Amino acid sequence: xxxxxxxxxxxxxxxxxxxxxxxxxxxxxxxxxxxxxxxxxxxxxxxxxxxxxxxxxxxxxxxxxxxxxxxxxxxxxxxxxxxxxxxxxxxxxxxxxxxxxxxxxxxxxxxxxxxxxxxxxxxxxxxxxxxxxxxxxxxxxxxxxxxxxxxxxxxxxxxxxxxxxxxxxxxxxxxxxxxxxxxxxxxxxxxxxxxxxxxxxxxxxxxxxxxxxxxxxxxxxxxxxxxxxxxxxxxxxxxxxxxxxxxxxxxxxxxxxxxxxxxxxxxxxxxxxxxxxxxxxxxxxxxxxxxxxxxxxxxxxxxxxxxxxxxxxxxxxxxxxxxxx
Numbered sequence: 001x002x003x004x005x006x007x008x009x010x011x012x013x014x015x016x017x018x019x020x021x022x023x024x025x026x027x028x029x030x031x032x033x034x035x036x037x038x039x040x041x042x043x044x045x046x047x048x049x050x051x052x053x054x055x056x057x058x059x060x061x062x063x064x065x066x067x068x069x070x071x072x073x074x075x076x077x078x079x080x081x082x083x084x085x086x087x088x089x090x091x092x093x094x095x096x097x098x099x100x101x102x103x104x105x106x107x108x109x110x111x112x113x114x115x116x117x118x119x120x121x122x123x124x125x126x127x128x129x130x131x132x133x134x135x136x137x138x139x140x141x142x143x144x145x146x147x148x149x150x151x152x153x154x155x156x157x158x159x160x161x162x163x164x165x166x167x168x169x170x171x172x173x174x175x176x177x178x179x180x181x182x183x184x185x186x187x188x189x190x191x192x193x194x195x196x197x198x199x200x201x202x203x204x205x206x207x208x209x210x211x212x213x214x215x216x217x218x219x220x221x222x223x224x225x226x227x228x229x230x231x232x233x234x235x236x237x238x239x240x241x242x243x244x245x246x247x248x249x250x251x252x253x254x255x256x257x258x259x260x261x262x263x264x265x266x267x268x269x270x271x272x273x274x275x276x277x278x279x280x281x282x283x284x285x286x287x288x289x290x291x292x293x294x295x296x297x298x299x300x301x302x303x304x305x306x307x308x309x310x311x312x313x314x315x316x317x318x319x320x321x322x323x324x325x
Contacts, residue, residue, distance in 0.1 A: 002067060003074045004097075005297025006054070008090030009082030009110045010137060011041045013053040015061045016294025018301050021123060025061045026287055026294035029053040036176045040166060047085035054093050061293075072103055076300030079107035080317030082137070087316040095312050106300040106307045107314040110291075111138060111322045112150075114261035116302050117288040117295035125282060130255050132246055135262030135290070136162030136177065139208050141246065142322070143253055148306055152323035153249050154206030161238065161264045164210035168217045168234050172227050182231045183267060189232030194225050196237045198244065206249045213237060235269055243273045256280055263290040 007014035013029040031049045035041050062069060077094035080087055091107070098105035114133045119125050130153075131142045139156040159167065162179060169178025174185065196216050199209045213234065220230045246258065257280045264270065266289045274281055288295055300307075 001073045001301065002071050003076060003297040003301045004058070004061075004072050004094070005108070005293040005295070005300060006058070006077040006090040006094045007110070007113065007291050007293045007296045008050045008054065008086045009078045009080070010086060010291055011035055011046045011049070012291045013050050013057055013090075014291055014293035014296070015054070015057045016292060016297045017061050017065045017067075018294060018297035021298070021301055023120060023288070023294045023298065025064045026292055027057050027061050027064070028290070028292050029057055032177060040176065041083070043083045043085055046083060047089060050086055050089040054089060058093075069097070070101065072101065074106060074300055074304060075101075075103050076106040076108050076296050078110045078113065078296055079314055080320035081110055082318060084316055084318040087318065091316050098310065099312060104307075104310040105312050106304060107311045108296045108299045109320060109322050111140060112303070113295040113299040114284075115142075115144070115259060116299040117284040117292070118259040118261040118265070118282050120285055120288055120294075120298060122282055125257065125259075128255055129257035129259060130246065130249060130253065131259040131261065132242070133262045134161040134242065134260070134264035136160060136166060138262060139210075140322070141206055141249055143249075143255065148303065148324065150322050150324050152321070153253075154208065154245060156208040156210060158209055158211035159214060161208065161210060161242065162262070164214050164238060165264070167214045168231075171214070171218050171221060172231055177263070179263060179267060182235055183269070185228050185231040186235040186269070187232075189226065189228030189230070191229065191233040191236040193229040194220050194233035196220065196233045198237050198241050200241070200245075206245050208241065208245055210238065210241075213241075235267070239267065239270045239273050242270060243277065246274070247277055250279060258282070261289070265289045
């Protein structure tokens with residue numbers, strides 16, 4: 001079975017091809033340079049870039065796989081959450097292709113795509129487990145007791161983790177996206193020199209908060225702390241905050257398996273901190289951590305039995321909770 005997956009939820013145009021659960025092609029047209037001067041994503045610009053990129057990218061993916069469009073058995077696209085204009089580009093394109101070919105269409109939840117990406121190299125993993133999705137637009141911690149069942153344990157109260165990295169990077173005069181830039185600069189700094197506190201100390205729940213940490217970075221720079229030291233401390237505190245919440249949830253639920261998905265999953269400091277915590281960890285392959293079409297195809301393939309018929313009537317949903325219980 002060949003599955004085409006498309007993701008246009010934010011500023012990357014992602015097209016992926018999966019055959020029988022294995023990623024064959026994963027192409028991403030990044031808009032980072034287009035938005036870099038603004039310090040973040042401009043929704044209208046993102047939508048226009050998707051319109052220009054999507055058809056050539058689908059054609060390139062098919063050519064790389066050595067298949068024609070009529071070889072496709074299933075077509076999928078992200079329906080939400082995300083920027084509504086951007087979502088509509090990929091969703092409309094995929095629906096039109098599915099209708100023209102007479103193939104079934106699956107509308108995929110963006111966060112579910114990220115979760116299945118963490119299982120790309122480990123299809124044998126089965127619930128129950130915890131799933132952390134940390135990216136530029138999302139920071140959610142789920143308990144997954146069974147396939148297709150997601151219990152939201154906690155989420156950010158303000159900025160997403162990746163968004164905080166982007167904003168801190170902007171304050172430090174670094175490029176966009178901010179995560180890799182801060183990780184690079186942090187390697188040159190000493191975190192012990194800057195007094196930033198871990199957010200939400202003493203809470204009993206599983207929520208996250210990064211807005212105050214971002215503000216503390218601005219204040220630390222105004223006080224004259226070295227940018228490399230500020231970057232190092234920011235990264236250390238953000239990672240520790242995530243780790244504390246996740247480990248508290250693991251103790252509370254008794255789960256020992258954790259999937260970490262989304263762009264922040266690429267951060268080596270976060271990976272190292274969690275790897276020392278005694279959990280069985282699964283991270284997405286590096287090319288599948290950020291937004292991409294292959295994760296959408298994987299999710300559609302893994303969940304196709306839950307989607308009888310075709311979902312051509314499903315609308316884009318910029319605000320779409322994943323929790324089912």
